[in-house]
Amino acid sequence: MSFAAILSASRASGDSPPGLRGSLLFAGQTLVEYQARQAAQAGADRIMILVSVITPALSQAVDRLSADGIAVSLVRDMVSMIRDVPRDADILLVADGAIVAQSHVDAIGGAQGNALLVTDDSRASTPFERIDAGQRWAGLARISPALLFDTLDMIGDWDLSLTLVRAAVQHGARRVTVPQDDLMEGRVTLVETQQQADLVANAVTAAGASNARVRGGVEHYVLAPIARAIGPALMRMQVPAIQVRIAGIALAGIALVPVELTWTLTGFALLLLALLLAEMADRLDELALRAPPMSWLAFATPSLALLGIVRGGSSTMALDLALLLGIMLVADRWRRTGRARPWMIVTPGTVLPLLIVAGLFGVLAQGFRVAMLALIASAGAIILRPRD
Missing domain, CATH: 3.90.550.10 (Spore Coat Polysaccharide Biosynthesis Protein SpsA; Chain A)
Structure with missing residues (x-):
C-alpha cells in the first residue's frame, strides 16, 4: 500500500x-x-x-x-x-x-x-x-x-x-x-546541533553499507572496498560527490598525457586511480541515498580509460579490446550482466592492472591478447549462464 x-x-x-x-x-x-x-x-x-x-x-x-x-x-x-x-x-x-x-x-x-x-x-x-x-x-x-x-x-x-x-x-x-x-x-x-549530526553520521551510513550496489571485476573486489572505507570520512567533511566525480574525470584526462608520451604504464596507473575516484563518487551518492548517475557523467571517467587503452596499445587489437570493454562497461553499469558473478565480469578496472603487470614484464602486446580472451570469456558467461 x-x-x-x-x-x-x-x-x-x-x-x-x-x-x-x-x-x-x-x-x-x-x-x-x-x-x-x-x-x-x-x-x-x-x-x-x-x-x-x-x-x-x-x-x-x-x-x-x-x-x-x-x-x-x-x-x-x-x-x-x-x-x-x-x-x-x-x-x-x-x-x-x-x-x-x-x-x-x-x-x-x-x-x-x-x-x-x-x-x-x-x-x-x-x-x-x-x-x-x-x-x-x-x-x-x-x-x-x-x-x-x-x-x-x-x-x-x-x-x-x-x-x-x-x-x-x-x-x-x-x-x-x-x-x-x-x-x-x-x-x-x-x-x-551540527556537532551531534556529525557524530552520528558514520553510524547511520555504516548501517547502510550492505545496500551498496554490486559491481563486477576489480571494481567490486578492490576499488569498491577502498571507496567504502574512505567514503564516510569524505561525507563527514561534506565533500560533494560531484566534486569527486569531476576530479576523477580530470585525472583521467591528465593520464592521457603520459600515455601519449609513451609513458604508458604511468598513464595506466593514473587511469586506475581515476576509476577509484569515480567509485568513491558512487559511494558518496549511496551514502546520501542518491541513485548513482546513469548518464554520460557516469561513463566519462571509464570512457577516458578506454581511450587511454586504445592509445597505449596503438593497434587494432587495442581498439577492438576497448570497444568490447565499452559494451561490458555499459552492461555492468546498467545491471544487465544477468546472473554472472562479479569475478566473471571483466571491466576497465580489471584490464588496467593486467596491462600494467604485462608491461612491467615487457610483454604488453601479450597482455592485450590475454585481456581480449578474458573479455570473450566474460561475455560468454553473461550470455550462456542460466537465468534461473
Whole structure:
C-alpha cells in the first residue's frame, strides 16, 4: 500500500547562531533532505515538509529532491496540510531532527495501520518524547488516514507530530521497539546541533553499507572496498560527490598525457586511480541515498580509460579490446550482466592492472591478447549462464 510522508522542519537547532534542525548538514545534504530520501526509498510517493518559515536551505533542498524525481512540497499551515494530504493513503511521520537507520524506516513504512517506532525508557533515550511510563517515541510513526484527519480536525495550534503520536497511542497503535544497541551506537537518535549530526553520521551510513550496489571485476573486489572505507570520512567533511566525480574525470584526462608520451604504464596507473575516484563518487551518492548517475557523467571517467587503452596499445587489437570493454562497461553499469558473478565480469578496472603487470614484464602486446580472451570469456558467461 502506498503512503505519503510528513517531515517536520520547524524547530530551532542548538547551534549559535541558531538555525533549523532540518537544515543541519548530514550525509552531504540537509537533514530534512536526507529524511525525504529515506522516506522515498521506503516507498513514500509524496512528501510534505511542515515548516514555520521557508529558508533558502529548505528551498534548495526541495529543488534538489524534485530534480531527482521525488515529489516534495513545503507546507506552512494546517489549512494547506488538510488540502494537500491524500485522503486514501497512510502517512509516515518523521520527527524534527530524527536520524533513524534505513532499516527502521523500511519497517515502519511497510507496517499495516497505525504503528510507532518506540524505545524503552533509559538514559540513552532521554532526548525522545515520553509516551507512557515505560517507553518513548523514537521519531517514526505510520498513521492511518482516519486517525490523521480526526486529529487535524481538532488540532488547532498544537504540535502536529506529538499530537498525532499521542492519538496513535490512545488508539492502541502497534509498537516496534528499537534495540538499545541502536540507541547507544547512534543509529537512532535526535540531533539538535551540527556537532551531534556529525557524530552520528558514520553510524547511520555504516548501517547502510550492505545496500551498496554490486559491481563486477576489480571494481567490486578492490576499488569498491577502498571507496567504502574512505567514503564516510569524505561525507563527514561534506565533500560533494560531484566534486569527486569531476576530479576523477580530470585525472583521467591528465593520464592521457603520459600515455601519449609513451609513458604508458604511468598513464595506466593514473587511469586506475581515476576509476577509484569515480567509485568513491558512487559511494558518496549511496551514502546520501542518491541513485548513482546513469548518464554520460557516469561513463566519462571509464570512457577516458578506454581511450587511454586504445592509445597505449596503438593497434587494432587495442581498439577492438576497448570497444568490447565499452559494451561490458555499459552492461555492468546498467545491471544487465544477468546472473554472472562479479569475478566473471571483466571491466576497465580489471584490464588496467593486467596491462600494467604485462608491461612491467615487457610483454604488453601479450597482455592485450590475454585481456581480449578474458573479455570473450566474460561475455560468454553473461550470455550462456542460466537465468534461473
